[in-house]
Amino acid sequence: RTALGQRFGVDLGVIVADSHGRPHRLGTVGVAIGLSGLAGVEDWRGRKDLFGYTLQHTEVGMADQIAAAASLLLGQAAEAIPAVLVRGVVFEARDGSAQEINRPREMDLFP
Numbered sequence: 777r778t779a780l781g782q783r784f785g786v787d788l789g790v791i792v793a794d795s796h797g798r799p800h801r802l803g804t805v806g807v808a809i810g811l812s813g814l815a816g817v818e819d820w821r822g823r824k825d826l827f828g829y830t831l832q833h834t835e836v837g838m839a840d841q842i843a844a845a846a847s848l849l850l851g852q853a854a855e856a857i858p859a860v861l862v863r864g865v866v867f868e869a870r871d872g873s874a875q876e877i878n879r880p881r882e883m884d885l886f887p
Contacts, residue, residue, distance in 0.1 A: 777812045787869060789814030793843035795852050799886060806847025808839035808874060815839075815868040816877040838867050839877060 792810035846860040
C-alpha cells in the first residue's frame with residue numbers, strides 16, 4: 777500500500793477479497809478478507825438520511841461493499857484478474873482491520 781501510494785502520489789486503501797457464500801442466500805459474492813488504509817465498517821449513526829431523519833442503527837460495511845463491486849470484474853472462478861482499481865469511493869481513511877468486520881461472538885447468529 778505504501779509503495780503504491782508513493783508511486784501514484786495518492787493515499788489509498790487496499791482490500792483483499794475472496795468469494796463467500798452466505799447463510800439463507802444462493803450464490804457467492806466478493807467479501808473483504810483483509811484491508812489496509814480504510815475502515816472495514818463505517819458507523820453512520822447520527823448522520824441524516826435523504827429525508828432528514830437521523831440514522832439510528834446504520835453501520836456500513838464499506839470494505840465488503842467495495843469488495844463485492846470489485847468482484848464483478850475480478851470474477852468468481854478462473855478469470856485470472858489479480859487486481860481492480862476502484863475510483864471515486866468516499867471512505868473513512870484509517871488503519872482498519874478485517875477483524876472489525878466480524879460480528880462479535882456474543883452477537884453471532886450462527887455460533
